[in-house]
Amino acid sequence: MSGRLGRWLRGPRLFWIALFALTWALSTWSFPLYKALGARWIIRYPKAWELPLEGWLSAAMKWLVEEASFGLFTFRDLTRAIAALIEAPYRLVRAALIDGFSTGYGQQAEQWAPPLSWLAVIFIVVAIARYAQGWRLAALVGGCFLYLAVFGQWESAMVTLASVLIAVPIGVAGGLALGIAAFRAPWFERALRPLLDLMQTVPVFAYLVPILFLFGFGPVSALVATVIYAMPPMVRVTTVALQSVPHEVTDAGRMMGCTRRQMLWKVLVPSAMPTLMVGVNQVIMLSLNMVIIASMIGAGGLGFDVLAALRRLDIGGGIEAGLAIVVMAIALDRLSQAFATRQAGAPLVAQGVLRRHPWLVTVILVVLGTGLVGLFFPPVQSYPESATITTSAFWAGAIEWINVNFFDTLERIKTFLLTWLMLPIKRFFTGIPWAWGIAAMGLAGWKLGGWRLGLPAALLTGFIAASGLWGKAMVTVYLCGTSVLIASLIGIPLGIWAGQSERANAVIGAIIDTLQTLPSFVYLIPVVMLFRVGDFSAMIAVVLYALAPAVRYAAHGLRSIDAQMIEAGKVAGCTRRQLLWRIKLPLATPALLLGLNQTIMLALSMLVITALVGTRDLGQEVYIALTKANTGQGIIAGLSVAFIAIAADRIISALARHARHRLGLEA
Amino acid sequence: MDDPVMLDCRGVWKLYGPAPAQFLKAHGGAPDAGALARAGMIGAVRDVNARIRAGECFVIMGLSGSGKSTLLRCMARLIEPTAGEILFEGRDLLAMPERELIALRRRKMGMVFQHFALLPHLTVLQNVAFPLDVQGIERSKREARAREMIALVGLEGREDCFPRELSGGQQQRVGIARSLAVEPELWFLDEPFSALDPLIRREMQDEFLRLQSMLKKTIVFITHDFDEAIRLADRIAVMKDGAIVQTATPEELVLNPATDYVAEFTRHIPRAKVLRLRTIMEPDTGGAVAGELPADLTVAEAAARIEAAALPFRLIEAGRPVGIVGRQAVIDVLVGRGKP
Numbered sequence A: 001m002s003g004r005l006g007r008w009l010r011g012p013r014l015f016w017i018a019l020f021a022l023t024w025a026l027s028t029w030s031f032p033l034y035k036a037l038g039a040r041w042i043i044r045y046p047k048a049w050e051l052p053l054e055g056w057l058s059a060a061m062k063w064l065v066e067e068a069s070f071g072l073f074t075f076r077d078l079t080r081a082i083a084a085l086i087e088a089p090y091r092l093v094r095a096a097l098i099d100g101f102s103t104g105y106g107q108q109a110e111q112w113a114p115p116l117s118w119l120a121v122i123f124i125v126v127a128i129a130r131y132a133q134g135w136r137l138a139a140l141v142g143g144c145f146l147y148l149a150v151f152g153q154w155e156s157a158m159v160t161l162a163s164v165l166i167a168v169p170i171g172v173a174g175g176l177a178l179g180i181a182a183f184r185a186p187w188f189e190r191a192l193r194p195l196l197d198l199m200q201t202v203p204v205f206a207y208l209v210p211i212l213f214l215f216g217f218g219p220v221s222a223l224v225a226t227v228i229y230a231m232p233p234m235v236r237v238t239t240v241a242l243q244s245v246p247h248e249v250t251d252a253g254r255m256m257g258c259t260r261r262q263m264l265w266k267v268l269v270p271s272a273m274p275t276l277m278v279g280v281n282q283v284i285m286l287s288l289n290m291v292i293i294a295s296m297i298g299a300g301g302l303g304f305d306v307l308a309a310l311r312r313l314d315i316g317g318g319i320e321a322g323l324a325i326v327v328m329a330i331a332l333d334r335l336s337q338a339f340a341t342r343q344a345g346a347p348l349v350a351q352g353v354l355r356r357h358p359w360l361v362t363v364i365l366v367v368l369g370t371g372l373v374g375l376f377f378p379p380v381q382s383y384p385e386s387a388t389i390t391t392s393a394f395w396a397g398a399i400e401w402i403n404v405n406f407f408d409t410l411e412r413i414k415t416f417l418l419t420w421l422m423l424p425i426k427r428f429f430t431g432i433p434w435a436w437g438i439a440a441m442g443l444a445g446w447k448l449g450g451w452r453l454g455l456p457a458a459l460l461t462g463f464i465a466a467s468g469l470w471g472k473a474m475v476t477v478y479l480c481g482t483s484v485l486i487a488s489l490i491g492i493p494l495g496i497w498a499g500q501s502e503r504a505n506a507v508i509g510a511i512i513d514t515l516q517t518l519p520s521f522v523y524l525i526p527v528v529m530l531f532r533v534g535d536f537s538a539m540i541a542v543v544l545y546a547l548a549p550a551v552r553y554a555a556h557g558l559r560s561i562d563a564q565m566i567e568a569g570k571v572a573g574c575t576r577r578q579l580l581w582r583i584k585l586p587l588a589t590p591a592l593l594l595g596l597n598q599t600i601m602l603a604l605s606m607l608v609i610t611a612l613v614g615t616r617d618l619g620q621e622v623y624i625a626l627t628k629a630n631t632g633q634g635i636i637a638g639l640s641v642a643f644i645a646i647a648a649d650r651i652i653s654a655l656a657r658h659a660r661h662r663l664g665l666e667a
Numbered sequence B: 001m002d003d004p005v006m007l008d009c010r011g012v013w014k015l016y017g018p019a020p021a022q023f024l025k026a027h028g029g030a031p032d033a034g035a036l037a038r039a040g041m042i043g044a045v046r047d048v049n050a051r052i053r054a055g056e057c058f059v060i061m062g063l064s065g066s067g068k069s070t071l072l073r074c075m076a077r078l079i080e081p082t083a084g085e086i087l088f089e090g091r092d093l094l095a096m097p098e099r100e101l102i103a104l105r106r107r108k109m110g111m112v113f114q115h116f117a118l119l120p121h122l123t124v125l126q127n128v129a130f131p132l133d134v135q136g137i138e139r140s141k142r143e144a145r146a147r148e149m150i151a152l153v154g155l156e157g158r159e160d161c162f163p164r165e166l167s168g169g170q171q172q173r174v175g176i177a178r179s180l181a182v183e184p185e186l187w188f189l190d191e192p193f194s195a196l197d198p199l200i201r202r203e204m205q206d207e208f209l210r211l212q213s214m215l216k217k218t219i220v221f222i223t224h225d226f227d228e229a230i231r232l233a234d235r236i237a238v239m240k241d242g243a244i245v246q247t248a249t250p251e252e253l254v255l256n257p258a259t260d261y262v263a264e265f266t267r268h269i270p271r272a273k274v275l276r277l278r279t280i281m282e283p284d285t286g287g288a289v290a291g292e293l294p295a296d297l298t299v300a301e302a303a304a305r306i307e308a309a310a311l312p313f314r315l316i317e318a319g320r321p322v323g324i325v326g327r328q329a330v331i332d333v334l335v336g337r338g339k340p
């Protein structure tokens, strides 16, 4: 018995257990220790050692806007130029979808053409869906847009759509260009990677602050923020997609005498197309999400409706606008996914524009037709107000009914989880003395990746302490940790189930897609209504938001196991359970770890938004900065969140690398 | 000659495409190639009948995409056939509940895969012991057995390597050892040597023959290499577009190809490699002979001795003389002259 224990404890396990035990002991007894030694610095980072970064940053920002100059033009001119570049196409799209085309401004404005009629917009999306996949998708997408019209969300939805339509091409083109550059020049990739990490991990509120400062309140700021938020995944996907084109294919291209340019556009990009389309899908979904959040800095549209409802505590209205976002998200998501999986049809050989592009011609006819008819018969132009249906009262009633009938149950669940799970974890994390926290992160990193991982991990942690944010950071870590734990406990089994059963996959996939496309604000409404403000509400909202990757990666990991492995297991006589535990799960470990990584990232990004429901963590710090337009404070707190994310990412990636190495998937 | 049938496939179909079962029913259970093509269905296996007898080496051969792997997977019920019956020792394999199927695989079946399918997270020893492990056999016992198998395929000393640390040939030896660990009665091999280079392939074939001469398993072996087929097979089934066009011994296949397709396949095969002495013998007139030879040797195997001797050899089958073979007959075969 002791022999077996000894064997189990050997090697790396012993290290981790010892590290945890030591951390736990220090966390539990840090207070008595401080009392005994009279050393207050043990539990609190001394004020005198704090770096005055906040002030520097605010000053630098101010200088940038007011004085910085590149010789020929000032920084101000640059931001104005960018704003103008973005604004022009945005106005055009807005005109096409909502405002109509007009000449002149203000009072003299004269509309010479109406915007696209609601019928024309629906027809266009239906035609695109039909082209991308078929009638089923066309019906779904058409239904979604019809819903927006019938339930009175048309105008807001079109404002949101206009922003998405501008942000997506910029995000995709920019991402593609940067991704290709990174693929071609390894040094560029090395330089870009930390920047991308930052862009993806700095919480959105944090860069709303400087953007607000640079571009002012309005749609341009929102679009800039959206592009910054949505582009990094495209860069990454592009690089990875190009890198994973099989060597045989590139070699074949080389043997056929392709130039570099031909190689890129005729060999690499087409081979990588399915993966690239996945990136496009991500850009679309992230743009939508960000356009909603950016309503805080003037994007308008559905996001603004949600935000306004949230401020008024108008449950019905919030859910109504939220549902409209969901509907739109589903339509956009399915549409772009359809393009990703679309198989090129047979080339059209028929002659003549009409024959070759029957849909294009029909679309043009419908657009012109409904435009003309709409001039004389307004319901064709815009959906009649009198025929809209509102569900606001219904939702408000539903939430009230739940609160009346299930108050005790909900309260009991809340108390139970708070007492037995959240508080102990909170005590553990917030008790860790800052000095040991830095050391422990360094040690963990060192164990997994040598000093090249350990040193940065310690430095990142050290930065947080030196910014005087240790306490708040630990609250963030505790909330994030609890949420990730619960999300994994729910998500991984669901993913395993979905990975093994087609039917479960259909149902779970649909639910997860919906959850993932919901903008963060929307979660807050029902959660606050049911559990009121506080850590518990925040945790629930974060779990719901961060569930998706745990499920997706688990399902994907299980599905992408080499079929031969499964067959080998079956032939060896594995039962289903053995197949799962002995073959599928070990082989899916890297995917599970990646899922964990993503869960943490999403949890952190959502956590910042839950500052709106009253958490006392780094998110709150960022939110305060946003309301006070304090650039320095916002950036520092934002960076702290980002550094937690980056440290976690690096460590888990190292774990995944170990796993992949062990599985022989990587040298 | 007629050993009991171990695996009996009757009218097995496997179609890929939308609603294959309905399609099959709608066409009276026997759609022709045209109907399949029109409906956009792939007939991976079409109406296959095969009876694999205990102790024989049954080779399925055909070009890439002819449905060999699919048929094999149907036989092991790794995939469900669209229609047909498969009997394993008289029991309906397709109607078997999962529990029994698992038990059957654990005790009676082994499979070697084209791309080895070794579990990357397990060492060689653990891989080979895996089938025993899932049966719950205790560690010392299963490892002893695994070591035995590893020794059998000549990989002693590599037990603690991971698959990625081995060459292709070595990996496939591990695959073979793993499939033999449970002492299967029915041994499936899906192009086990195709991923290997010719020299190693040859070596592995010798290894395979050596093992088979010791173990005497019932074997279903897939290959697209006719040379390999005739080296190893007792009987060969030639597949084309999902259907078996002919099942016969290598010799019959060369002598009486059922279709032009089979004839084309066998055209370049040196006849000496497949013809048995029995086939070219003449009646025994009781004259002087140089010695005696088994009648089932191939011409190639016996050529050197017969050519070297001035007198003919007497052929023995089942302990009795059946005829004689002289130098001229052997030379005729070797240079490709004369009838058969």
Ligand SMILES: Nc1ncnc2c1ncn2[C@@H]1O[C@H](COP(=O)(O)OP(=O)(O)OP(=O)(O)O)[C@@H](O)[C@H]1O
Residues within 6 Å of the ligand: B016, B017, B042, B043, B044, B062, B063, B064, B065, B066, B067, B068, B069, B070, B071, B224
């Ligand atoms: N899961 C599947 N879905 C659709 N078609 C399939 C599937 N599996 C096999 N096929 C088709 O069935 C046919 C037979 O495939 P199979 O793998 O059995 O060929 P094979 O004879 O083993 O070829 P190879 O020598 O290349 O391994 C092929 O046309 C293949 O495209």
Ligand SMILES: [Mg+2]
Residues within 6 Å of the ligand: B068, B069, B070, B191
């Ligand atoms: Mg095959």
